[in-house]
Amino acid sequence: MVITESTDLNELVEKEPWLSSTQLVVKPDMLFGKRGKSGLVALNFDLAQVASFVKERLGKEVEMSGCKGPITTFIVEPFVPHNEEFYLNIVSERLGCSVSFSECGGIDIEENWDKVKTIFVPTGTSFTSEICAPLVATLPLEIKGVIEEFLKVVYTLFQDLDFTFLEMNPFTLVEGKPYPLDMRGELDDTAAFKNFKKWGNVEFPLPFGRVMSATESFIHGLDEKTSASLKFTVLNPKGRIWTMVAGGGASVIYADTVGDLGYASELGNYAEYSGAPNEEEVLQYARIVIDCATADPDGRKRALVIGGGIANFTDVAATCSGIIRALKEKESKLKAARMHIYVRRGGPNYQKGLAKMRSLGEEIGIPIEVYGPEETMTGICKQAIECITAAA
Numbered sequence: 060m061v062i063t064e065s066t067d068l069n070e071l072v073e074k075e076p077w078l079s080s081t082q083l084v085v086k087p088d089m090l091f092g093k094r095g096k097s098g099l100v101a102l103n104f105d106l107a108q109v110a111s112f113v114k115e116r117l118g119k120e121v122e123m124s125g126c127k128g129p130i131t132t133f134i135v136e137p138f139v140p141h142n143e144e145f146y147l148n149i150v151s152e153r154l155g156c157s158v159s160f161s162e163c164g165g166i167d168i169e170e171n172w173d174k175v176k177t178i179f180v181p182t183g184t185s186f187t188s189e190i191c192a193p194l195v196a197t198l199p200l201e202i203k204g205v206i207e208e209f210l211k212v213v214y215t216l217f218q219d220l221d222f223t224f225l226e227m228n229p230f231t232l233v234e235g236k237p238y239p240l241d242m243r244g245e246l247d248d249t250a251a252f253k254n255f256k257k258w259g260n261v262e263f264p265l266p267f268g269r270v271m272s273a274t275e276s277f278i279h280g281l282d283e284k285t286s287a288s289l290k291f292t293v294l295n296p297k298g299r300i301w302t303m304v305a306g307g308g309a310s311v312i313y314a315d316t317v318g319d320l321g322y323a324s325e326l327g328n329y330a331e332y333s334g335a336p337n338e339e340e341v342l343q344y345a346r347i348v349i350d351c352a353t354a355d356p357d358g359r360k361r362a363l364v365i366g367g368g369i370a371n372f373t374d375v376a377a378t379c380s381g382i383i384r385a386l387k388e389k390e391s392k393l394k395a396a397r398m399h400i401y402v403r404r405g406g407p408n409y410q411k412g413l414a415k416m417r418s419l420g421e422e423i424g425i426p427i428e429v430y431g432p433e434e435t436m437t438g439i440c441k442q443a444i445e446c447i448t449a450a451a
Contacts, residue, residue: 061088062113062133068106078106081137084240085109087116088134090267091123092243095166099130103138128267139240144229145206146175149214151223151247155181158214160194164229186214202232209237220257221250274347281343287336289344291328293351298327299359299447300440301352303345305367305378305404306333309436313366316440325447327352335373341381349389353396360397362443365416369432370406379404379412383419390423399446400425401439405432 060075062068062085072078086100094100099121101112113133120129146164150157161168161175168175176194180186188207195207209230217225224245231238246254248263265271271279278291288307300317304310310331317326328351332344352363365382367375386393386400393400402416413429420427430439 060135062117062135063131064117068110072106077137078135083109084136084138085112085133086241087130088132089130090264091126093123097121097123109135123267126267128270139231139233139238141231141233141238141240143231144240145227145231145237146229147210147213147225147227149217149222149225151217152179155179155184156214156217158186158194158210160210162198164227168228180214186211202235205232205235206237221247221254223247274351278344278347281340285334285336285340287334287340288332289336289340290331291344291347292330293328294326295324296327296351296354298325299361300325300364300443301327301348301361302330302364302366303348303382304331304364305370305373307331309366309368312368312436313364313440316437317444320441320444322444322447325444332378333373336378336381338377338381338384341378342384345382345385346388349385349392353389353392353398356396358397360399360447360449362446363398363400364439364443365400365402365404366436366439367404367406368436370404370409373406374408375404375406376408376412376415379415383415386419386425387423390425393423393425398425399443400427401443401446402427402429403431403434403436403439 060071060078062071082103082105084100084102085104086094099116101108104112116130117133118129118131120127144163144165146159146161146168148157148159150159157177157179159175159177161171163171163174176196178190178193180190184190188211191207191210194210195203198206213225213227216222222244225242226244227239227242229240230242231240246258246261246263251258272293275291275293278289282289290307290310300322302310302313302317304313310329314326314329317323328348330348332341336344349363352361400420402413404413409431413431416427416429419425420429428439428442
């Protein structure tokens, strides 16, 4: 059962009477590991002890792997007495999956990493007994068959449900049958179109330590209401290079290029729009990006990269129209922030869209460099960097 700040324990017990009659385990249910070593796991507690444990820690900020954030969610489970602890990990890789297993699972798995056995299963290869054999070779005969079958079934589920990562640390045997005591997994959200019925009402939470700002929440709301894709994450509110990029792949190239050229610290955001958003959607999206990019002017030059690859079906002229309307609206903000704009786009109607962009620069008096597919995506990133590093 899940416990958050809004949970009424008395109501929870009425719905789930086992909570008051069973010894319990309580731990954070959030996107970080090493909970046991951080003193965040309690074993063999009664309900009163669980309530006290949670009260002391709920809402308190902790630091995990360099990220700080409050503990917002705990999970309570029945305590399962056990003697054996096994470890299982499956990771999806470029050419297949790595499967790791150990007879020494639990809190000290890292100290016992030399006892972890790993095999690689190439994509399209069945996880047969022969392939599994190295993992279970040293197990006692009385449990070898049971655990081998368990590994094979878990691997099948991993593939069927499009996991990218699955770890059970530990799992044990209860009455001779495998029983996961702690488990975490990561699903490939791009497989939602084929697995949404199997997954049910799955939420994809933000990484630990990340909280959506009001602007990010607004874009997230737009994204949920359209068949197009609208993504926006603020990386550095004081950054001087901002992007508004069409296409998921292109958006990564632009962001990576700025980083590869040594200016990741100046990258204000990650942004991507794709899937043929209409002009109104692009207008609302562009307003948010420009508002963030022009906030708190400090007298230094800034650069806005409006880029993309070469579209297959998105009407470049239509999306440019939405961006142009936003740029006109935000003219005074753009000038106050000393914004220089670099445009690179190709695809259906791109000549018409880019012609409008060139006219806009003359109309509102803001420096706008406009290129078609003849310019490289990485090239305008370099120009943006040269702009912000040039003498004022």
